[in-house]
Amino acid sequence: MxxxxxxxxxxxxxxxxxxxxxxxxxxxxxxxxxxxxxxxxxxxxxxxxxxxxxxxxGVRKLEMLIAVLVFIMAGCFFREMSYVKPPASGVVKGMFVPKLNGQGATGDAIALLGAIFMP
Structure with a gap:
């Protein structure tokens, strides 16, 4: 019981x-x-x-679909980066020294944390 x-x-x-x-x-x-x-x-x-x-x-077919979806997401990310063209020095610096700039950046950071850790 x-x-x-x-x-x-x-x-x-x-x-x-x-x-x-x-x-x-x-x-x-x-x-x-x-x-x-x-x-x-x-x-x-x-x-x-x-x-x-x-x-x-089979698991292999499922893994292939997930791999294709990940590659699509990576392609979209790199396409957006080529469209925006951020300065490489700023990107590298932001990877190691994060800081919040602009109005609403704190809310964006909280939303990003929620989106990453919730799933």
Missing amino acids: VKYCLWILAEIAIIAVDIPKVIGIAFGLKILFNIPVWVGVLLTDLSTLLLLGLQRY
Whole structure:
């Protein structure tokens, strides 16, 4: 009986952690692409089901998809960097001596920490 209660509590904890992630992704899609939040939730759920479905074809296929997505993100990052053209000395200095400049920089830093550590 105890193991079933612990199992139910674990499932509730997993749901409680996943709900903010799904809603956060939905709001991110709203901000980026002006997609309604409910559509963003459905897209997030669909992508989760897609990844779970890929497990049926083996771990290597799933790893390949994740590697492709990481390379796409890296390509977008480097494309943005080539568009913005920040000074290389400032980028290198910022990697080792971080500081907050500008109005709202503290809020941006807190949001970045939340985005990195929440998942």
